[in-house]
Amino acid sequence: MPALLLCVAASLLVLDRAFPPDLRRLEVVGEEVVDRQGRTLSVLPAPGGTWRLPASVGDVPPALVAMLVAAEDRRFRWHFGVDPLSLARAAAQWVRSGHVVSGGSTLTMQAVRLLEPRPRTLRSKLVEALRAMQLERRFSKDQILGIWLTLASQGGNIEGVRAGAISWFGRPAAQLTPAEAALLIAIPRRPNQLRPDRHPEAARVARDDMLLRRARAAAGAEAALTPQDLLAAAAQPVPRHRFPMPTLAPHLSRELAAARTGGDTPGLRSGRILTTLDQPLQRAVEELAENTRRNLAPHVSVALLVANLRTREVQALSGGYWGDRERAGAIDLSRAVRSPGSALKPLLYGLGFEAGFIAPGTVVADLPRRFGTYAPENFDRGFTGRVTAAEALRMSLNLPAVALLDRLGPLRFASAMKLAGAPPRLPEGADPSLPLALGGAGTTLREMGALYAALGDGGRGAALRVIPGPPLETRPVLEARAAATVAQVLVQPFPGGGLMGIAWKTGTSWGGRDAWSLGFDGAHVAAVWVGRPDGTPMPGATGRALALPILSRLFSLLPPAPLSPLPVRPRFVAGGEAPDHLRLLFPPAGAVLPGDEAVTLRVQGGRRPLHFLVDGVPIASEPARREANWTPPAAGFYRVTVLDADGVAASVPVRVRDAATVLSGDRLPEAVLRQETTR
Structure with missing residues (x-):
């Protein structure tokens, strides 16, 4: 009898292993996407x-x-x-x-x-x-x-x-x-x-x-x-209707569900996806996007992003109008590759500040200029003349940016973009070139958010993330001082007043196809993109007109964390001597120079590297040296300027005459000597 029982038990064990329970229905479950606190964002069937x-x-x-x-x-x-x-x-x-x-x-x-x-x-x-x-x-x-x-x-x-x-x-x-x-x-x-x-x-x-x-x-x-x-x-009454399933962050929810590999326990999948989002903020951002829709032209959509500046965790993300066929709502526009326009310029200027090529107070020329066969123009087809680098960045002038990239090198700029989390997408086989300064490459809203987070976080680069993970690992993109300088330049009031202490910049791609506005304060980075999903132009559209008002409302949803503005002004003194004793030894103010030979410009004081300009146009020099050679192109009046690493500038007016007419003791008229150099 015991042998029979043992035989039966063994047979049952064999059958149990040969024909296990079918658990497939238990494995086929929907997905619940939750925020950082475990609150439900979206449920997928x-x-x-x-x-x-x-x-x-x-x-x-x-x-x-x-x-x-x-x-x-x-x-x-x-x-x-x-x-x-x-x-x-x-x-x-x-x-x-x-x-x-x-x-x-x-x-x-x-x-x-x-x-x-x-x-x-x-x-x-x-x-x-x-x-x-x-x-x-x-x-x-x-x-x-x-x-x-x-x-x-x-x-x-x-x-x-x-x-x-x-x-x-x-x-x-x-x-x-x-x-x-x-x-x-x-x-x-x-x-x-x-x-x-x-x-x-x-x-x-x-x-x-x-x-x-x-x-x-x-x-x-x-x-x-x-x-x-x-x-x-x-x-208590019984319910007489079904509630709709939660649908917050629909694009991200489907993205994460598609990438999911399943739980660790076979047959007991969790079906729960934890994100970095914040449910109340996500709901408010989607309401903002919905309220914006009524003011947009047909077929125009908007994508919004808010992330933590330090951790790079995305707190709210709207990729478009889910379910709106007219606006291609099924497409996640936060991942669409688009041209960023002038929104890349802050990183470019930060690299220029780091290299010592310019400082916020550097006088730069916004004048017609060709770079080989490339002749960039400003958005309004006009030119501003001489402005400081800070003003050129705020005004989004194109010529100074292209000139800076020409000096810095497109490859270096492209590498910095990649380190910042926004690798430029170029046509197959193309190398980075000067149009990159004006948005001549593809990027996405999420990547641009990462780039601006690097500017606001001491020059530390890292991609944004939507899934909680280990402590952030960053890459050096800019020196902290250069990043902070860019941030201070970009701290400016929003049009119409309101929020303060926010660094922001707009961008518009060619033909008005993409309107951007991005910014950061002491705790958050936010980004807005407005455009047509099919990439067709929006005539007359600009980032300032379309995207910037939305960015302002986006920051109004966040707890205040203002940056402290630091006014940036050029520091010039008449006669070429600055308070820190940077001065031009030669030529002296008012000198009359011959036009048939090179002139050696010599400087005393200031902190290297030094940069020489004539009428706002840089001339070839070694930044570590205190002198540079300049050959006047023709007779006329010129202004010679030297800039040091702190943005201190010394400037003198000079006159170049034909060699045959230079007379002993010639000087410039007093009116010229008294001219201000900050025009």
């Missing part, structure tokens, strides 16, 4: 359109679990998957009445039926009993309850208590009241006949029966209900 979310005992109130066990399987905690007493009672009832009165199914057997639906026959009951013992061998009691909580039908295409709680009550299962929990336990008994939106009275009766007849017998203090509790619960 399982394949086939079923709203099914994985659920565990920890996802629901203890009272719901106790009520479920009391109603469906009071000896659940003690049996091995099959309850002999319940089966005996069901068989006796069947013999007496001639039909099935109660099925005698345990919760484990119900879990089997949810995993592998079968016709309701005696043969199916036998299979369910065997499968139930298999589940008991593989899973804990709480895990088996999790199968029921995940797969139990809640009417229509809703399965599981978590999906049911959201659909019928508009909130997470953990926040269910006893009456709501009772309804979700009752519905699976007859899902089609107890749908509260179609059969509210039947659903109410079933819920009240669950409360009055079952809740008092629930085990555990958590499920105990006083008569007053029962009366209050029974007085």
Whole structure:
């Protein structure tokens, strides 16, 4: 006899391994995308359109679990998957009445039926009993309850208590009241006949029966209900409509769901995706985008981004108008590759500040100039003349930027963009060139957000991230002093006043195809893109007109964290001597120079590297030397300027005459000598 029992046991083990339970339905679940605090952002259906979310005992109130066990399987905690007493009672009832009165199914057997639906026959009951013992061998009691909580039908295409709680009550299962929990336990008994939106009275009766007849017998203090509790619960109305599933951050939710590889436990996928977003801010940003839509032309869309300046964690992201076919709402425009226009100039100037080529107070020339065959123009086709570098950056003048890139080198600029998290996308086989200064490369809203975060975070570069991760690892893009200088130059009031202490810059691509506005304060970086998803022009559109007002409203949603503005002014003195004793030894102010020979410009004082300019145009020099050679191109009046690393400038007016007419003692008129150099 013992040998026979041993043989039977061995046979059962072999069969158990050869024919394990089918857990595929448990694996096919939807995705819940949550914010950094675990708050729901979006819910995506399982394949086939079923709203099914994985659920565990920890996802629901203890009272719901106790009520479920009391109603469906009071000896659940003690049996091995099959309850002999319940089966005996069901068989006796069947013999007496001639039909099935109660099925005698345990919760484990119900879990089997949810995993592998079968016709309701005696043969199916036998299979369910065997499968139930298999589940008991593989899973804990709480895990088996999790199968029921995940797969139990809640009417229509809703399965599981978590999906049911959201659909019928508009909130997470953990926040269910006893009456709501009772309804979700009752519905699976007859899902089609107890749908509260179609059969509210039947659903109410079933819920009240669950409360009055079952809740008092629930085990555990958590499920105990006083008569007053029962009366209050029974007085609650049943829902008569379904709540829509949450749909915040729809583009990002689908992006992350598509990239998901599944959980660590086979057959028990989590179905939960944790992001860096902040749910209240995400909702406010999407409302801002929606309010903006009515002011946009047809087919024009907007993408918005807010990220933490220090951690690079994206806190809110809107990739467009989800569901709006006219505006190509299915396309995530935060990842669309577009031309950034002049929005790249702050990084370019930061590299110039770092290299010592310019300082905020450097006088630069915004005048017509050709760079080989390339002849850039400003947006308005005009020229400003001589301005400081800070003014040129704020005014987004093109000629000074191209001249700076020509000196810095396009390859160096492209490398810095890559380090900042915004690698330039160029045509196949093309090398970086001077048009890069004006947006002649492709980038995305997320990448531009990373680039501006580097400017606001001491020149440290890193890509933005939407999934929490280990501490941030950054790459040096700019010296901290150069990045801070750019930030201070860009701190300026928004048009119309309002917010202060925010560094911002706009950009417009060729033909008005893309309108940008990006900025940062002491804690956040924000970015706005406006354009047509198909890339067609928006005649007359500019970043200042379209995107900047949205950026201002975006920052108004954030806690104030202002940067301190630092006015940047050129420091010149008449006669060429500055307070720190930077001065031109030669030529002296008012000198008259011959026009047939090179002139050696000599400097004393100031902090190297030094840079020489004549009429605002740099001349060839070694930054570490205190002298430079200049050959006057023709007779006339000129202004010679030297700039040091601190932005201090010394400038003198000189006159160049034909060699034959230079007379001893010639000097410039006093009116010329008294001219201010800051015009």
